[in-house]
Amino acid sequence: MDIQFTKFRKGELWVEGVVDKGKYSFIAKLFDDKSADLGIQGGRVSKLAISIGAKWTGMDNCVVNYDRGWDIRPGKEYYNLFKSVLNFLENAPKTRFQE
Incomplete structure (x- = not known):
């Protein structure tokens, strides 16, 4: 992927990105440190939306949405996509927020 x-x-x-050359897109709120209270699975991502298509167009094409809690949980069809994007985000560089 x-x-x-x-x-x-x-x-x-x-942050924003694409998966498989625009088959999916994502937008996320990503912190440098993990958050047991706000992050997905206690991680760095406090908000994540994944949609079908190369550009975020709102909730119409959304297949996953976490906004400090689940609005749209990833179903079987999108679970591997969700885990891959989450792993990618959790392993993103952390030093970019430091001066």
Whole structure:
């Protein structure tokens, strides 16, 4: 599964990316440190939306949505996609927020 950032800027918490050359897109709020209270599975990602298509167009094409709690849980069809994106985000560089 090919996952790439399309927006990953120093000093910003919000990141965006695509999976498999635009088959899916994601937007996430990513912290440098894990959060037992807010993060998915106690991790760095406090918000994550994955949708079908190369650009985020809102909830219409959304297949996964976590906004400090589950709104749309990944079903069987999208579970591996969700785990791959989450792993990618959890392993993203952390130093970008430090001056």
